[in-house]
Amino acid sequence: MIEVEGLTKRYGTKTAVDHLSFRVRPGMITGFLGPNGAGKSTTMRMMLDLDNPTSGTVRIDGRHYRDLDEPLKYIGALLDAKAMHGGRSAYNNLLCLAQSNRIPERRVGEVLELVGLTAVARKKSKGFSLGMGQRLGIASALLGDPEILMFDEPVNGLDPEGIHWIRNLMKALAAEGRTIFVSSHLMSEMALTADHLIVIGQGKLLADTSMADFIQQNSRSYVRLRSPQRERVRDVLHAHGFTAVEAGGGALEVDGATTERLGELAAENGLVLHELSSQRASLEEAFMRMTAGAVEYHAHGTDIHGGALAAPGPRWGATSEEA
């Protein structure tokens, strides 16, 4: 478990991280979200003792990183896959790391096989593609068989099979009881991976909830029904205080209901249902809604994308009729 308590980091007048407190628990994948400049990398670096906090503490299973004898056996991290010496082979890069933490040499071969780089183990890592470099970084994180794993943008450069593989790997590792901490910008990937979310903006904590709670709190969820007996269904629902709204394609949408309740209701009244499903927004939608409302999210009030797709000023080639 990682415990972060009142973590603060200031660079001169600028506060990068502002009194962050949260716990990263074992047995699940915790996603770490926030816009660029929110302090995510700074926080992760402080967790690995690469930066000194201005105040506050980070404890790994109750101890400071510096007090760990062989830290790679406790925490494995993939922060920057390019941080490997290009002139050294993949095997030797990992061997140095292993030896520095008294990890047996056979482990190097094991992790290389795990990530699928055995064929290129003896090639110099500067010739590696982005995806191969990423896999090497993952191998180095797994080297010490640590309890805690931290990944920053793990799927960067991987092809679809690699993305599928790393996602399943993280789930399996979490299932073994390890603590998995993942930071990423890819909402669609995060939705498939994380169980718990920590969201920060401008160095401050914005949310620390489970995935399900996050989506439920920040978006509309409803039940979608389809039935050959639409009118009867609507009447029954209305009689029990539910409002059914017509949606496209002959379906009905009911807010504020659960599928269980409506299923029982249908059974009690002998209604035939051809669909009874609960609909939630995507993680991306929930995230966008939450951060749109949070004033602390953006560093400046203005929309950094310059008003989405509209160009300022007179358009190139615009005639007086068009403009």
Add this chain to the structure above:
Amino acid sequence: MTAPTPSPAPHSYVSPIPVRRAHLGDALASEWTKIRSLRSTMWTLGVMVLLMLGVGFGVALIVAAASEYPAENESALGMGFFGLLLGSICVMTLGVLTIASEYGTGMIRTTLTACPSRGRVLLAKAIVFFALVFTITTLTATVVAVAQVALVSGPEPTVDQWLRATVGAGLFLALTGLVSLAVGTLIRHSAGAITIMIGVMLMPLVAAMFMMAESLSGVRDWLLAYALPSQMIALYSSVPVEGASGPTGWDPVWIMLVLALGALGGAFAVLNSRDV
């Protein structure tokens, strides 16, 4: 429009602004923006100007302080050779970087996607580079030449000698730069191409120095006459540097022109045929 326009498929977007064919003038404007927007260009040319001025003035002051004038029948302009030699290194560097830095950063793909006519890109680079280097070198050489003649009392140079020391020097360096540009295109690697150019400049002299044997004397003489530094000296004088035959006067400029045209021709051919 006479140029073929792509026929739009039904319901496909057509830009409201009419498309006109891109031409060399566009490429020239683009290359000028590229070369002037880099600090490294200003640094390289700045260093060159400083070296030429510094060395030129320095040598002139030293000679002026000496009691006698070393070369009886040569004008003071010949002292411009030292600055020219140092300046040539800067020009070679800039010539290589103008093209090889695009390969280094990967920008060459963006450039060639924006202008599929590769010959036009290379021609525009050559023209802009030549114009820039020629102008700056000629101006600097003129300042140095005037200062040298003023400071040192020697025979009065002829008009032809004045021209050679100013315009000739500018042409010589700019043409050397064009050769570097071509080498940069062929090698595609900045450090490698610069090394080759400096090697080409210095190696013949070094090799000639070690050719002691009599049987190699012909080769040695040829190398000593045609090595680049020798050609630079020859630019300023009316008699050949080594022996009876060898380039004099305007000959080095012609030789460099032929070299530049040949190298650029090779570069054009290679650029067009190679995958990027």
Add this chain to the structure above:
Amino acid sequence: MIEAIGLTKRYGAKTAVYNLSFQVRPGVVTGFLGPNGSGKSTTMRMILGLDRPTAGSVTIGGHPFPQLPNAPRQVGALLDAKAVHGGRSARNHLLSLAQLAGIPAQRVDEVLGVVGLQEVARQRSKGFSLGMGQRLGIAAALLGDPQVLLFDEPVNGLDPEGILWVRNLMRKLASEGRTVFVSSHLMSEMALTADHLIVIGRGQLLADMPVREFIAANSAGFARVRTPEGEPEQREKLTAALTEAGGQVLSEPDGALRVAGLPLPRISDLAHGADVRLWELSPHQASLEEAYMRLTQGAVDYRSTDDRLAHLQAPPQPGQPGYGQPPQPVIPEVPQQGWYAPPPPGQNPYASPQPSDTPKDAR
């Protein structure tokens, strides 16, 4: 429109692309998918005239790229956002590209505004973050107001807002009638963006069809059915009824049933006939990722050797439906957690069963 006919590229003995023929049409976002090493980049470079094909041809709007009179006015591309000279400012970089095509400087400021880089336009691009460099590359592609746009990994380095913005941008460009060709490894993103897919593997065409058809052709849709909790007999009755009717039934970790091969109304009727109440009946389609993985099995160079991760579903225990039955043919694997509500934290369905755990039926 981009059209490739019999496109082939060999580098010595190695064939990178072989006999590739496809069309990329205007008005839709076309996704270009394939594993690493499948020839995607080679194909895109051939489209842009950077590599010469060994055989075959590729044209844009009917003309090969080198013969376009003014390429940036007709084709815009984002291939590699890092391909910028660090010493040059963003504005000067775009200006040099604009001038090559005879585009006025005013347009440069316009696209800088569109991508949101107007504040840093005069700064040297060396200091740009990955996301800013990416936006600069998108700006360069948009400069000439082109009909055809090619993007290679456009959302690399962008934050969630940026990712959403690029997705919306591509859809808008396609809706204007432009031809948008996007190559990416992110299946989950691609599923939200692309309308049509072109998939290659080992240099050859594997698929060229709309996204829906692709998913349908390469995976099976299924229904998720839940019976009331605390009544395991209901579940067993339903499973028996469904199996008898020809459906294929699998257990899901949270106790629901996954039914393939039967339409939803039929499942509803069968449940009614078996006197079973339903607490959920929802249709599901496989993910694009799943469909893609099925298609490209065996067309990948560096595969991970880890077998233990391939099966995330706990094998059926005695008493659960599905136990003791013969292996089901052609069943899609258990989907990712995103398709149904993830379990509360602390209760991980993939954790190996502990002796102290209550049996799954009673949950």
